[in-house]
Amino acid sequence: MRDRKESRIGMNILDEVKEAGTIGISGHVRPDGDCVGSVMGLYLYLKKACPGARVQAMLEKPADIFSCISQVEELCTDFVPAVEKFDVFIALDAEKSRLGEAERFFDAAGKRINIDHHISNARGSGDVNYIVTDASSTSELVYDVIEDKEALDADIAKALYIGIIHDTGVFQYSNTSPKTLRAAAELIGYGFDFSSIIDETFYEKTYIQNQILGRALLESILFMDGKCLVSMVDKKTLAFYNASPQDLEGIASHLRSTKGVECAIFMYQTDNMEYKVSLRSGGAVNVAEVASFFGGGGHVKAAGVTMQGTFYDIVNNLSAQIDKQLKKGQICTTE
DSSP states (O other), rough: OOOEEEEEOOOHHEOOOOOOOOOEEEEOOOOOHHHHHHHHHHHHHHHOOOSSEEEEOOOOOOGGGGGTTTTTSSBBSSSSOOOSSSSSEEEEOGGGGSGGGGGHHHHHHSEEEEOOGGGGGTTTTSSSSEEOSSSSOOOHHHHHHHOGGGOOOHHHHHHHHHHHHHHTTTTTTTOOHHHHHHHHHHHTTTOOHHHHHIIIIIIIIHHHHHHHHHHHHHOOOETTTTTEEEEEEHHHHHTTOOOOOOGGHHHHHHHSSTOOSSSSEEEEEEETEEEEEEEEEEESSSSHHHHTTTOEESSEEEEEEEEEHEEEHHHHHHHHHHHHHHHOOHHHOOO
């Protein structure tokens, strides 16, 4: 039984891993840009800063757009690492229950570290936690915990920058702070083509992605007096377009950008009577609370949950909670 659990106001990651011979790193299932960027940024840094340690990063296979990150091909995507039990295991951008197949390595590690910015994980899941719920991204937090900035290089900086731009919507979301912009400016200073990274990893879409986006927009339903917009993609549609869940990135935010819409719901079918739901808010709805009610989590303006039932049952259940939020007249200023 573990009896040590502490949160750090600040953290120097090297102090936490300096005695470790084996270090594992992972993030959440269905990794997004911040997850991939933070995992790869920390992986590259610890390989460089801890040459005597065996460092292993594991994630589900990232989207092809992240192939520009140095050594991303070294990720253990089958979750069969060379090390069975790690001296230290670091969970990034998630609580331990969202680590998927990596959770067992986190649980078995001699020391467990959790770095995250999700409000649903405010207490942390590790023996040592660095949780800052008003941070823009976990990639920004990884940059924070690397105290020796001279040890960074262009490859590490590029990975962390990718994570920051993806979780801030290229600095347009309200979770962007002056501190975030300073971190991004410092990262750019290490020398990489930041403008092409924004185009290639954030804005650029494949033909399949544009097709599935068009389908989602065409079949969307506006309801609750125009304040809510919902769309769904079932398994049959995914198969028709030969699309994967990674091709659905950004659809929920695109729906939310519709004029007058306070909350957008996008869901895709994962199994019979099971859907992965993404929620986005303009501020009047705390979607973290909505998702939490059904066992999910996230941020005030961006959250997710897996739900069972028919499409209409799920929409009705979500609508009841969204309506409660709208009736509160809540205006949220942080994400």
